[in-house]
Amino acid sequence: MSTEITTTRAMRRRSVLPGFGISIAITSLVMTALVIIPLSVLALRAASLGPTEFLAAAWTPRARAAYAVSLGASVVAAAVSSVCGLLVAWVLVRIDFPGRRLLDSLVDVPLALPTAVAGLVYSTLYVERGWLGRFLVPLGIQGAYSWLGIVLVLVFVSLPFAIRVVQPVLESLDRDSEEAARMLGANRAQTFLKVIFPAIFPAVLTGFALALARALGEYGSVVFISGNMPFKTEIAPVLIVSRLEEFAYAEATAIAVVLLAMSISLLVVVNALQQRVARNAQ
Amino acid sequence: MSIHVRGISKAFGSFKALDNVSLDVPQGTLLALLGPSGSGKTTLLRIIAGLEWPDSGRIEEDGADITDRHARQREVGFVFQHYALFRHMSVFENIAFGLRVRKAPKQEIEAKVNELLHLVRLDGLGGRKPAQLSGGQRQRVALARALAIRPKILLLDEPFGALDAKVRVELRQWLRRLHDEIGMTSVFVTHDQEEAFELADEVVVMNHGKIEQRGTPDEVFEHPATPFVMDFLGNVNLFHGRVEKGQAFWHGIPIDYPDYPHAQARPARVYLRPHELDIARTNAHAPNGLVTDDSARNDPAGNGSLPASVLRIARSGAIVRISCRPDGAESELHVDLPADTARDLALQPGERVAITPRKVRVFLPDPEYVI
Numbered sequence: 001m002s003t004e005i006t007t008t009r010a011m012r013r014r015s016v017l018p019g020f021g022i023s024i025a026i027t028s029l030v031m032t033a034l035v036i037i038p039l040s041v042l043a044l045r046a047a048s049l050g051p052t053e054f055l056a057a058a059w060t061p062r063a064r065a066a067y068a069v070s071l072g073a074s075v076v077a078a079a080v081s082s083v084c085g086l087l088v089a090w091v092l093v094r095i096d097f098p099g100r101r102l103l104d105s106l107v108d109v110p111l112a113l114p115t116a117v118a119g120l121v122y123s124t125l126y127v128e129r130g131w132l133g134r135f136l137v138p139l140g141i142q143g144a145y146s147w148l149g150i151v152l153v154l155v156f157v158s159l160p161f162a163i164r165v166v167q168p169v170l171e172s173l174d175r176d177s178e179e180a181a182r183m184l185g186a187n188r189a190q191t192f193l194k195v196i197f198p199a200i201f202p203a204v205l206t207g208f209a210l211a212l213a214r215a216l217g218e219y220g221s222v223v224f225i226s227g228n229m230p231f232k233t234e235i236a237p238v239l240i241v242s243r244l245e246e247f248a249y250a251e252a253t254a255i256a257v258v259l260l261a262m263s264i265s266l267l268v269v270v271n272a273l274q275q276r277v278a279r280n281a282q
Numbered sequence: 283m284s285i286h287v288r289g290i291s292k293a294f295g296s297f298k299a300l301d302n303v304s305l306d307v308p309q310g311t312l313l314a315l316l317g318p319s320g321s322g323k324t325t326l327l328r329i330i331a332g333l334e335w336p337d338s339g340r341i342e343e344d345g346a347d348i349t350d351r352h353a354r355q356r357e358v359g360f361v362f363q364h365y366a367l368f369r370h371m372s373v374f375e376n377i378a379f380g381l382r383v384r385k386a387p388k389q390e391i392e393a394k395v396n397e398l399l400h401l402v403r404l405d406g407l408g409g410r411k412p413a414q415l416s417g418g419q420r421q422r423v424a425l426a427r428a429l430a431i432r433p434k435i436l437l438l439d440e441p442f443g444a445l446d447a448k449v450r451v452e453l454r455q456w457l458r459r460l461h462d463e464i465g466m467t468s469v470f471v472t473h474d475q476e477e478a479f480e481l482a483d484e485v486v487v488m489n490h491g492k493i494e495q496r497g498t499p500d501e502v503f504e505h506p507a508t509p510f511v512m513d514f515l516g517n518v519n520l521f522h523g524r525v526e527k528g529q530a531f532w533h534g535i536p537i538d539y540p541d542y543p544h545a546q547a548r549p550a551r552v553y554l555r556p557h558e559l560d561i562a563r564t565n566a567h568a569p570n571g572l573v574t575d576d577s578a579r580n581d582p583a584g585n586g587s588l589p590a591s592v593l594r595i596a597r598s599g600a601i602v603r604i605s606c607r608p609d610g611a612e613s614e615l616h617v618d619l620p621a622d623t624a625r626d627l628a629l630q631p632g633e634r635v636a637i638t639p640r641k642v643r644v645f646l647p648d649p650e651y652v653i
Contacts (some may be wrong), residue, residue: 179333180424182353183360184380184431194379198370201375281370 042260043177045253055084057255062230066255070236071262073147077154078162081211083205085162092163094171111160115153119224122153127227145227150235153221156212165207169200175277202278209270216263283344283434283467284309285330290339292325292491299325300336300613301491307469312461314478315471317488318514323471324439326488330469331437332356343434356435359428363440365420367412373399373423374408380431398426401460414504423456425457429464438470442477454481468600475515480501487511499526509645512553519559519615523552530644533608535586551645556618558641561604563627564634587638590615592631597621 049057057063106203110118126143136143143149173196181191195210219237226233228242236259243252285307292300301321307313315323328334330341332353340349367376375382377398381391394412399405400424412420421441429437439606441457458481461468470477478485479499487494487502487510495507513520523532526547530539532554542548563596590606593614597603602624604617617637619627629635 060376174364174366176364177368180360180362180366180427181368181379181383183331183333183358184383184427185354186379186383187354190383194383195368198368233364 039260042253045250046257049250049254053250054254057248057251058258062234063236063258065231066234066236066239067259067262069147069150069232069234070216070259071266073150073154073235074212074218075266077158078208078212079150079214080151080155081158081162081215082208085159085202085207085211086166086189086200088159089163089166089170098212107160107163110156115157115218115220116224118156119153119221122156122221123150123225126152144225145233146185146231147226147233149225149227150222150233154215154218154224157218157221158214161210161214162204162207165210166200166203169203173199198281202274202281205270205274205277209267209274212270213263213267216259216266285435285467285469286342286345287326287330287364288340288342290326290329290336292329292334292336300329302339303491303493304339304487304537305493305496307467309467310465310648312458312468312483313470314482314485315469315488316473316478316485316514317494320490321488322491323473323488327437327439327471330435331358331360333360342496352462357431357433359431359433359436360430361421361424361436361438361441363443365412365424365444367420367423367427369412370410373406373410373412373415376412376423377408377426377430379427384431394430395426398430402426402428412483413456416449417445418453421445421453425460434467436466436468438468438524440473441473442474443472450477459483476580488512489514506553506643509551509553512643512645517556517616517618519554519556519613521552521611521613521615522556523550524548525550525644525646532625532639532642533588533611535588537639539644541644544644548646553643553645554615554639556603556616557601558639559617560587560614560638560640561606561617561619561627561629562587562636562638563629564636580593587636588615590635590637592629592635594631595624595629604629606637608637613643 046054088107092100092107123130123144125131126136126149127145128134128137130144133143141148143152177195177199178191181195186194217237219235219241222235223238223241226235226238228234228238230239236255240252240255240259243249243255285305287303287305287307290300290303291298303322303326305326315326317323325334329336329466332348332351332355336349340347342348343356368379371379374395377395378391381394386394391519395408396405399408402425404419404422404426407415409417412423415423421444425438425441445453454477470481479502482499483501484496485499486496489510493510495502497505502511503515506515512518521532523530524547525531525539525542527545528538528540530537530542530550530552532552537552539550542550588608590608590611592604592606594605595602596605600621601618602621604619604624606615606617609613615637
């Protein structure tokens with residue numbers, strides 16, 4: 001009892017910031033109510049199935065194909081977003097041009113726009129008789145009702161994350177070390193690859209992780225552009241919804257649990273990588 | 283290699299950073315660009331390096347025009363104030379960087395980097411990251427990195443600005459020795475006059491984008507060309523007096539000033555350095571305000587002496603600063619004495635003293651009035 005009191009008092013004395021107790025309480029409350037309880041319910045629901053039933057529900061060929069589409073398209077989309085996001089962030093930070101502020105605010109639009117709208121617009125654009133489709137489809141590029149279409153909308157929804165994470169890091173980049181590299185005889189490519197990129201790579205990876213998380217959970221836009229063909233363009237979230245429409249709640253939950261597990265493992269891997277790179281860059 | 287700066291001007295928007303500056307740096311010189319912030323000294327250094335382009339004027343190396351040559355082709359070593367080390371690279375890789383981008387053979391890189399590590403006294407620390415080094419060590423890595431490409435000119439931007447006082451002095455002396463060993467033409471920027479005087483062969487004092495004076499530390503210190511230089515070198519008592527018929531008057535005390543032989547009196551600025559003043563105790567008032575004490579009158583320069591009261595006495599390192607108020611004056615006058623002398627004199631605040639200048643500098647505010 002007495003030890004406990006001294007510990008709390010010691011903690012109180014050491015903390016410079018006020019309100020440690022109340023802030024930790026609010027944090028736990030929010031995390032419990034918003035994240036832990038819903039996820040536990042999900043796990044409990046899935047646990048009501050036996051192991052064989054669970055496998056039968058979550059590991060069907062159609063479900064496996066849906067996981068593959070979900071993960072594959074999300075990884076590709078996050079990668080594209082990271083590369084494009086770096087470029088856009090670079091332009092926004094380094095180049096002063098008329099309309100820069102406007103472009104800067106446009107970056108956040110995909111976050112505010114209902115993603116279903118984005119999906120509809122994309123499919124209208126890329127169908128055979130659409131504005132872009134009429135040129136692309138004859139070339140064999142199917143933007144609507146295809147895997148490519150899924151990647152397109154996933155890039156659209158995940159790009160803001162990739163940009164916004166890299167942007168502040170680029171802004172705070174030490175210009176002296178770039179100049180030092182130039183003085184030492186490095187050309188532009190060498191300066192970028194050897195000096196700038198190692199410094200921003202941790203941020204690029206963080207942006208990739210956020211974009212990936214966003215893409216994995218996306219539903220609204222994909223459902224309109226992918227065509228939702230089982231085994232081809234059906235993503236896991238769409239499969240979950242169609243199971244729900246068939247009132248197969250347990251099956252839907254099982255698929256959700258697998259998708260969640262895969263997403264979490266992927267994010268853990270990316271974050272571990274990010275931390276390693278960041279430590280190296282210090 | 284010698285550097286010739288010919289009529290360089292540079293403006294940032296409406297701010298004139300450099301205004302028609304010309305400067306020659308002979309081969310092997312260690313030159314200091316000294317001035318307050320905004321005086322254009324860093325801009326000049328960056329233009330010589332090729333990190334900034336002049337609006338007009340030329341830069342020459344050994345007579346060859348290099349104005350349009352890119353920084354990476356100038357064979358210039360540059361040391362940044364905040365080191366600008368590559369944080370993700372080891373000390374070894376930092377130093378090797380310039381050689382790696384030149385695709386030098388591996389063995390050559392290894393040998394050169396180890397030689398440089400030895401030169402900057404960082405043997406065995408090649409595997410460390412910059413974050414694991416002290417400020418002084420980091421600046422030595424930055425120097426080794428700049429030297430690795432065998433530059434013909436070494437430029438240093440406030441090289442010791444971010445270091446604490448003790449390390450700064452050590453590194454300064456070490457850099458001077460290093461310069462004597464390798465004899466490379468070097469230019470460094472500083473706002474610290476002590477640093478400039480201790481380190482440099484020649485000092486260039488800059489203000490408002492122009493060169494105020496150039497000379498050896500002795501020349502600049504003993505014969506400041508302009509009031510600005512006098513002020514900037516610091517530690518100076520300024521009074522407003524007048525000049526007339528070959529004499530300047532400071533509180534009624536005449537000082538020889540042959541540069542102004544005219545009969546018409548003009549206001550002048552009179553500068554007295556605290557260490558060029560003598561002080562003697564009088565503790566007596568004369569009815570006419572002049573000093574009666576014979577010892578105070580007995581001054582070799584024949585400048586007369588000034589009665590004053592002691593206000594404060596403060597010890598600062600090896601010297602003691604005595605603040606006085608001359609009779610009838612608004613401003614204070616500082617006198618610096620060696621600690622021993624001050625102890626023997628044992629002045630107390632409130633005592634009466636006579637102050638005798640050994641050396642006085644007079645500047646006329648507007649030279650164009652001089653006929």
